[in-house]
Amino acid sequence: MLSSGDRVALLTSGGDAPGMNAALRGAARVGAELGLEVVGIEEGYVGLMDGRIVPLALRELDEASRRGGTVLGTARSKVFPTPEGQAKARAAIDHHRLRALVVIGGNGSLTGARTLLGASTHSGERLQVAGLPASIDNDLACTSMAIGVDTAMNTIVEACDRIFDTASAHRRTFFVEVMGRDMGYLAMASGIAAGADTVLVRETGKDEAAIVEQVVRSMLHAYQGDRGKRRVLVIKAEGVQVDTATLKRRVDERIAKVLPDVDTRVTVLGHVVRGGAPTAFDRLLGARLANATMRELALGKTDFMAGWTGPGVPGGPCAHDPYVVMTPLEQVLADTDKLHRGESPLAAWRRKIYAEVETILDL
Numbered sequence: 001m002l003s004s005g006d007r008v009a010l011l012t013s014g015g016d017a018p019g020m021n022a023a024l025r026g027a028a029r030v031g032a033e034l035g036l037e038v039v040g041i042e043e044g045y046v047g048l049m050d051g052r053i054v055p056l057a058l059r060e061l062d063e064a065s066r067r068g069g070t071v072l073g074t075a076r077s078k079v080f081p082t083p084e085g086q087a088k089a090r091a092a093i094d095h096h097r098l099r100a101l102v103v104i105g106g107n108g109s110l111t112g113a114r115t116l117l118g119a120s121t122h123s124g125e126r127l128q129v130a131g132l133p134a135s136i137d138n139d140l141a142c143t144s145m146a147i148g149v150d151t152a153m154n155t156i157v158e159a160c161d162r163i164f165d166t167a168s169a170h171r172r173t174f175f176v177e178v179m180g181r182d183m184g185y186l187a188m189a190s191g192i193a194a195g196a197d198t199v200l201v202r203e204t205g206k207d208e209a210a211i212v213e214q215v216v217r218s219m220l221h222a223y224q225g226d227r228g229k230r231r232v233l234v235i236k237a238e239g240v241q242v243d244t245a246t247l248k249r250r251v252d253e254r255i256a257k258v259l260p261d262v263d264t265r266v267t268v269l270g271h272v273v274r275g276g277a278p279t280a281f282d283r284l285l286g287a288r289l290a291n292a293t294m295r296e297l298a299l300g301k302t303d304f305m306a307g308w309t310g311p312g313v314p315g316g317p318c319a320h321d322p323y324v325v326m327t328p329l330e331q332v333l334a335d336t337d338k339l340h341r342g343e344s345p346l347a348a349w350r351r352k353i354y355a356e357v358e359t360i361l362d363l
Contacts, residue, residue, distance in 0.1 A: 014109045105132075113129050
């Protein structure tokens with residue numbers, strides 16, 4: 001078990017996600033209540049290797065929790081996974097008297113956290129490690145929601161609402177590309193919420209010709225006959241094999257004669273989706289996951305990720321929060337790998353839903 005005065009370090013890594021600051025604030029406040037010394041590590045694992053340990057002021061975190069990004073900064077490192085990088089990180093852990101480490105990030109970040117298990121601390125104990133899921137793509141297993149997903153979806157929906165206005169005024173079709181390199185969850189969930197006519201995700205496995213046919217069919221259905229629609233919205237995940245510019249060109253070629261008065265436009269939201277003030281849900285999610293994590297660490301627990309309960313999330317709730325589930329990091333990483341390869345029950349369910357939604361949106 002952790003003792004009063006033990007030093008717990010917080011680290012944000014990988015892609016930033018709105019709500020990371022709220023998680024930092026929650027962890028720092030709960031740690032202070034438990035009598036722990038909570039510090040921050042700047043710039044992810046790069047900062048850990050360099051020993052960039054900084055104090056965390058609660059008042060500054062109170063202000064930061066309302067903003068996106070991460071006050072600690074984040075970075076991806078090619079050195080950290082190497083034996084030399086691991087040695088530097090372990091030396092910093094010992095030198096700075098770190099007793100526990102909380103990593104807030106995605107799949108790669110949690111993988112890095114697990115490599116530090118067993119690191120020796122200044123007191124001769126072994127480092128305790130825990131993870132909080134933060135990824136706007138919602139591509140981590142063992143949690144129904146990751147920090148940042150809700151804010152990203154709201155950002156996309158707000159942008160689409162604005163695009164609808166100009167699209168309707170000009171009888172236009174908009175291709176809106178959103179983030180989601182490996183998974184289309186963000187595109188599909190926001191597409192349903194925004195009332196899109198078509199959503200394109202890589203999980204359906206369609207080739208370029210089938211994707212073009214899907215979009216053209218949706219446009220013909222929308223503009224022809226007595227439906228009276230003046231706009232079509234196509235949301236496309238960035239991971240879809242055909243790039244957005246090529247998709248626009250090929251669709252334009254197909255509709256040139258049958259829909260001569262319909263224009264097409266492309267909007268790439270890109271990193272706009274990552275930014276912005278976190279929603280109330282993301283702030284609460286970060287705070288509640290952080291609260292349960294700090295209390296588990298204080299009891300001597302290690303090697304786990306705190307996830308948000310929901311269908312498909314293994315295990316029962318922890319003692320500190322009926323919505324938070326603690327899962328061993330090894331299981332989280334293994335199940336996440338299956339999710340990315342499309343071999344998990346959750347991946348199969350998503351493919352089924354994506355196929356069903358495709359026909360529903362086109363009504």
